[in-house]
Amino acid sequence: MSGSVNKVTLVGNLGRDPEIRAMQNGDKIVQLSIATSDRWKDKNSGEQRERTEWHRVVIFNDALGKIAEQYLKKGSTVYLEGQLQTRKWTDQQSGQDKYTTEVVLQRYRGELTLLGSRPDNQINNEYNKSEIDQSSELPVSNIASDLDDEIPF
Template sequence: MKMAINRVTIMGNLTRDAELRKKGDAASVLTFGLAINEKKKDSETGEYVDAPVFVDCALFGARAEALAPYLTKGKKVSVDGRLRYHSWMKNEEKRHALSVLVTDIEFADSKGAGKDTVSAQGQSTEPETYDADIPF
């Protein structure tokens, strides 16, 4: 039997502030949307333009509660997870959606991009080199 793989990694900007919900004793769920810009060739002008793709995401449990205040509109994040298909009825019409169940999330804001990485103590994380000690 062949294995199926359900894994996705995406990076984008939050389209809205994350919303934390908890019902009774159930695990907390944090939902948010991501916008990912793809380059697409405009058929009329021949130029490449940004074409946004919108993805709904959900994170569960204690991490959802801890991250809720930090996941605000416009923040750039990278998420790993798996795809989930679900359907429901609304106004006697069956609806469908594909979303990402988040297993890992990293903040990816580009502030200071291209500069040396600085740790929380204010020191560079780049290793120092001591070429004078090399005997050749």
């Protein structure tokens, strides 16, 4: 069907550490369990209510998989975009067909953003703290006045 859209956007928390598996060709698959919650006030009792929905997420994108493996852990807050896919398999014991619906981040599609703060030990080590502090003390030139001289009107 032309013009259809299959896009899922979630902001939630990991319910457990990412599960990393390797395919036969060496590519990695990362599985996540993401919780999203709805909160509302019950009209009858006036109490706050909450319902949590769990989402299975599968990452086939190598770059996003590496980020998930390196930085995500149980409790991490993430923003992600993927596609909804239903997978079918046959249960080995019962012989019955089973189905599961997952949010899939494909090889060249999908987005994963870590939200919240990251622990101090995960800060990019390209610059140490003293180099960052020194760079903030560099003299500032008066660039704005130089630009005014070059404006043609």
